[in-house]
Amino acid sequence: MSEDLWTPHALSDPELAIPERGAAGSVTLVIPTFNEAGNIAELLGRLADALPAHLPCEVLFVDDSTDDTPAVIEKAALDLPFPVAVLHRESADGGLGGAVVEGVKRADTDWIVVMDADLQHPPHLVPELVGEGERTGADLVVASRYLPGGSRAGLAGNYRIAVSRGATWLTKGLFPRALRGISDPMSGFFAVRRAVFTADALKPLGYKILLELAVRCRPAEVAEVPFVFQDRHSGESKSGLREGMRFLAHLAALRSAAPLARMIGFGLIGLSGFVPNLFALWLLTHAGMHYLPAEIAANQAGVLWNFALIEGLLFRDRRRHRHWADRVGRFALLANADLLLRIPLIALFVARFGMQVLPATALALVTTFVLRFAATEALVYLPRKTRTARTTRS
Secondary structure, X not given: XXXXXXXXXXXXXXXXXXXXXOOOXXXXXXXXXXXXXXXXXXXXXHHHHHOOOOOOEEEEEEEOOOOOHHHHHHHHOOOOOOOEEEXXXXXXXXXXXXXXXXXXXXXXXXXXXXXOOOOOOOHHHHHHHHHHHHHHOOOEEEEEOOOOOOEOOOOOHHHHHHHHHHHHHHHHHHOOOOOOOOOOOOOOOEEEEOOOOOHHHOOOOOOOHHHHHHHHHOOOOEEEEEXXXXXXXXXXXXXXXXXXXXXXXXXXXXXXXXXXXXXXHHHHHHHXXXXXXXXXXXXXXXXXXXXHHHHHHHHHHHHHHHHHHHHHHHOHXXXXXXXXXXXXXXXXXXXXXXXXXXXXXXXXHHHHHOOOHHHHHHHHHHHHHHHHHHHHHHHHHOOOOOOOOOOOOO
């Protein structure tokens, strides 16, 4: 295989960077692929017909395939008027969104256009997306199914249409400011100025990279063009229950990015922990266990429940800093220390400050909650401080 990333051959070396393309309006098409061999030849043929000769353009496939997609790209790209390359990833970190970010890191053109390989995103709209951005000065141009002239016709079945529409309403309700001016935040077809796409700020999870980009990077000016979502040319959709769960986890991670939102989420998860706690207490006492040890054991069920939700929803992107067993141990220690701290606090508020028992209990609950949230973030999920060796001069 060639060592030049921009020759029409497949390449799998992640250390090579895309060379600079200084021309104004230059474009890199970043196309993530997973087992799309049946679509490649048709996609590249339509792109060759659609892209004008005056538009400096290059295509980068970021491939997570287990089939022969890279070889098919290499063969189909030999006679094209624009350069084509493949970055094959051995580990599909971040899913489709992670593939897009990897592609963007290697692009140095004015514009990045993100599209799927299955031809549900019509290639002839690529020049229109970039042209709209140049004409209006927008930083982000979204191909929308919900503008006049657009359609979601390519979605197979009423179920997928309902899910897509529901996801759109949900995201726009959760992020009204970040998604202002974007009628189709679920679109996977868009053009963005390279200067706006801060790859290091992104933490993609799954396939909704536009949502990630809009919420974390906050493009100043947004434009849209209508498009008709086409039928898949070949193969099967990768959407399913697993991607749906990843999408919900992604929403939770984005919504809890701010400290106040994380604290609220922490509190709501803590409240939900009463359900497994009380259920475990009922089981243990009905099995004949004395209520005091049963209370202690049942509390651990709530701790484990809370830990699982907090791991998956609030601190998903911070789990790599410590081993899971270390995180579980620290979390359980803090959760149980909360019980030991609460009773002395209630006694202090009553005896020292003359408070009634109920308000003293409420204040102790709030105090220990805030302390436990701060301690959990600091002691369980913040990165360890690296110790630097001090050198002395003699």
